[in-house]
Amino acid sequence: MSLESLSHAPRGHARTLIHLVLIAWAGFYLLPLVVMLLTSVKPLEEIRSGTLLSLPHALTFEPWIKAWSSACTGADCRGLERFFVNSFAMAIPAVLISTAIGAVNGYALTKWRFKGSDLLFGLLLLGCFIPFQVVLLPMAQTLGWLGLANTIPGLVLVHVIYGLAFTTLFFRNFYAGIPDELIRAAQLDGAGFFTIFVRILLPISAPIIVVCVIWQFTQVWNDFLFGVAYSGNETKPVTVGLNNLVNTSTGVKEYNVDMAAALIAALPTLVVYVLAGKYFVRGLTAGAVKG
Amino acid sequence: MSALEIRKVNKRYGSVHVLKEIDLSIESGEFLILVGPSGCGKSTLMNAIAGLDEISDGSIHIGGRDVTHVGPKDRDIAMVFQSYALYPSMNVAENIAFGLEMRGVDKARRAQEVARVAKLLQIDHLLERKPAALSGGQRQRVAMGRALARQPQIYLFDEPLSNLDAKLRVEMRTEIKKLHQRLGTTIVYVTHDQIEAMTLANRIAVMKDGVLQQFATPQQIYDEPVNMFVAGFMGSPAMNFIRTRVVRAGSHYGVSVRNGAGRDVVLPLPERGNGLSAWVDREVVLGLRPEQITHVTPHRLERPLVTELPCTVEVAEPTGPDTLILIRMNDQEVAARIEPHAQAPVGSPMPLAFDMSKAVLFDPATQQRCH
Ligand SMILES: Nc1ncnc2c1ncn2[C@@H]1O[C@H](COP(=O)(O)OP(=O)(O)OP(=O)(O)O)[C@@H](O)[C@H]1O
Numbered sequence: 001m002s003l004e005s006l007s008h009a010p011r012g013h014a015r016t017l018i019h020l021v022l023i024a025w026a027g028f029y030l031l032p033l034v035v036m037l038l039t040s041v042k043p044l045e046e047i048r049s050g051t052l053l054s055l056p057h058a059l060t061f062e063p064w065i066k067a068w069s070s071a072c073t074g075a076d077c078r079g080l081e082r083f084f085v086n087s088f089a090m091a092i093p094a095v096l097i098s099t100a101i102g103a104v105n106g107y108a109l110t111k112w113r114f115k116g117s118d119l120l121f122g123l124l125l126l127g128c129f130i131p132f133q134v135v136l137l138p139m140a141q142t143l144g145w146l147g148l149a150n151t152i153p154g155l156v157l158v159h160v161i162y163g164l165a166f167t168t169l170f171f172r173n174f175y176a177g178i179p180d181e182l183i184r185a186a187q188l189d190g191a192g193f194f195t196i197f198v199r200i201l202l203p204i205s206a207p208i209i210v211v212c213v214i215w216q217f218t219q220v221w222n223d224f225l226f227g228v229a230y231s232g233n234e235t236k237p238v239t240v241g242l243n244n245l246v247n248t249s250t251g252v253k254e255y256n257v258d259m260a261a262a263l264i265a266a267l268p269t270l271v272v273y274v275l276a277g278k279y280f281v282r283g284l285t286a287g288a289v290k291g
Numbered sequence: 292m293s294a295l296e297i298r299k300v301n302k303r304y305g306s307v308h309v310l311k312e313i314d315l316s317i318e319s320g321e322f323l324i325l326v327g328p329s330g331c332g333k334s335t336l337m338n339a340i341a342g343l344d345e346i347s348d349g350s351i352h353i354g355g356r357d358v359t360h361v362g363p364k365d366r367d368i369a370m371v372f373q374s375y376a377l378y379p380s381m382n383v384a385e386n387i388a389f390g391l392e393m394r395g396v397d398k399a400r401r402a403q404e405v406a407r408v409a410k411l412l413q414i415d416h417l418l419e420r421k422p423a424a425l426s427g428g429q430r431q432r433v434a435m436g437r438a439l440a441r442q443p444q445i446y447l448f449d450e451p452l453s454n455l456d457a458k459l460r461v462e463m464r465t466e467i468k469k470l471h472q473r474l475g476t477t478i479v480y481v482t483h484d485q486i487e488a489m490t491l492a493n494r495i496a497v498m499k500d501g502v503l504q505q506f507a508t509p510q511q512i513y514d515e516p517v518n519m520f521v522a523g524f525m526g527s528p529a530m531n532f533i534r535t536r537v538v539r540a541g542s543h544y545g546v547s548v549r550n551g552a553g554r555d556v557v558l559p560l561p562e563r564g565n566g567l568s569a570w571v572d573r574e575v576v577l578g579l580r581p582e583q584i585t586h587v588t589p590h591r592l593e594r595p596l597v598t599e600l601p602c603t604v605e606v607a608e609p610t611g612p613d614t615l616i617l618i619r620m621n622d623q624e625v626a627a628r629i630e631p632h633a634q635a636p637v638g639s640p641m642p643l644a645f646d647m648s649k650a651v652l653f654d655p656a657t658q659q660r661c662h
Pocket residue numbers: 304307309327328329330331332333334335336
């Protein structure tokens with residue numbers, strides 16, 4: 001046997017082993033999703049009689065339609081649709097605004113250092129570690145004063161404020177890797193604060209914008225606590241809607257509808273990850289821009 | 292009227308005193324080179340001139356105007372950065388035109404300027420490319436083009452050639468020299484490379500630890516360094532420093548040296564009209580450049596202040612056009628520069644001619660020049 005194959009043989013085995021372990025692990029994690037999917041397309045009788053993992057005999061999309069448009073939360077039987085719409089109405093502005101402000105913050109904190117800018121950043125960083133519960137009451141009071149209690153703009157505001165610490169951190173770290181000379185050159189060329197930001201930095205910020213948007217969207221969309229605390233009857237986000245729908249106990253428990261509703265509520269974040277996931281990883285590891 | 296005048300400029304970062312009482316002034320059209328070891332404050336001074344960093348005290352005047360508190364964009368300066376700092380998202384043409392656009396130049400004029408500059412720097416074929424798709428030398432030219440598109444009063448170049456390979460460096464050096472001759476603009480230029488400094492400069496400012504050591508023409512810096520630092524910093528191979536004593540030889544003065552053979556000899560010193568009598572019998576440092584110690588030719592010995600001494604070749608370093616040999620004097624290693632054909636084999640004796648006409652003396656205590 002040659003030396004080369006000797007050194008390669010164990011590596012080949014090791015690789016196969018690693019793959020097997022990883023596949024098993026992935027399968028384990030995917031199992032709940034598979035069960036949910038299977039359950040959501042089975043009629044109720046089949047769920048009661050069959051096992052969790054058995055394939056549906058009579059495929060039905062009835063539970064999905066019901067979850068979307070006619071499932072009951074309490075006495076209100078309009079389905080998840082309105083919560084879903086609320087979540088979008090909340091998440092889109094919250095994500096865009098917090099990302100935009102975070103970008104400007106990160107830019108100012110790295111490229112226009114001022115006295116105390118490091119301290120400010122330190123305090124902002126602290127914001128990442130404040131537990132939700134701590135701000136719950138003061139925030140409710142603030143929203144009340146602002147007249148934004150139980151409204152979607154109120155929820156947007158909460159998420160923007162809470163998200164700022166993270167978005168600023170993302171952009172600051174990204175811009176810290178970009179040479180200061182780029183900004184100095186633009187200054188000598190006659191560009192000001194916002195021109196430099198818009199013309200020089202934003203065009204190369206795509207990777208970190210993707211990271212920030214995915215992160216923020218997931219955070220805002222999946223949030224339950226703020227949603228349940230600060231929303232009114234007509235402004236509940238989908239997480240709260242789902243909870244109420246599943247907890248509504250009138251007659252039989254419709255597992256298939258519950259599963260379909262849960263999947264619908266999770267769909268947008270899944271879609272975002274599938275579409276932009278690879279940019280997420282790329283953006284997190286993106287370094288300085290050379291040249 | 293001076294194009295640039297720097298008066299008693301100080302710069303401190305907290306307790307770190309980076310620039311100390313810098314005083315400089317150059318005329319319009321001059322090429323000023325800043326040299327000095329890493330960290331001596333060259334970039335800091337450039338940034339101060341450009342207005343990118345506020346100075347702690349002192350004042351800066353450009354074209355007679357006090358710009359100490361004027362922002363960078365209103366100082367009428369263009370700068371080429373060490374890292375080029377090309378805008379990554381813009382192509383070459385946009386990079387060059389950006390400064391014009393910011394100054395409200397209309398589109399047609401911008402295109403005209405870009406074409407002119409691109410032709411001057413021979414980057415016409417690259418105009419559509421992004422900086423990432425350029426080689427180092429091409430980026431360097433684009434960075435230069437960005438500065439040249441405008442016609443400011445002063446160009447600042449911070450080590451523009453330091454990232455290039457040796458060959459390209461020499462080429463670009465010639466290009467810059469030609470450019471300066473053609474455009475006749477005022478340039479301040481930082482470099483670590485002394486050949487660059489000697490070939491490009493009208494005047495050189497040598498800095499060390501934030502202090503301006505000497506500000507003079509290249510030849511003055513080379514021939515009449517004010518202290519041991521400047522003498523040792525400029526010139527390659529470096530000037531020999533030989534510890535010796537001043538002696539009186541009749542009506543003249545000389546320094547006493549002892550070559551490898553252990554014989555004391557007096558090398559005559561040139562007459563410079565300053566009283567050396569105070570230094571007689573005191574220790575000094577003799578500064579003698581390697582090219583002033585060379586192989587013996589009859590006509591060379593006829594010149595005044597040239598003395599022949601027997602020496603021993605200890606090490607030989609051929610460089611091609613000439614060979615550097617190390618000999619021993621006063622128990623110190625001394626480099627001499629000779630023509631390759633004249634070299635005696637290593638370890639064997641070889642007579643050398645010492646030309647003292649450009650010899651300088653330094654005070655060993657203060658390191659300042661004393662003769
Ligand atoms: N923001 C700062 N805070 C504190 N010290 C600084 C700061 N910027 C520069 N310095 C110090 O000032 C000194 C001069 O720096 P500068 O960049 O001007 O050196 P340089 O001569 O350009 O060196 P090089 O040849 O390596 O480019 C250095 O000792 C550096 O550490």
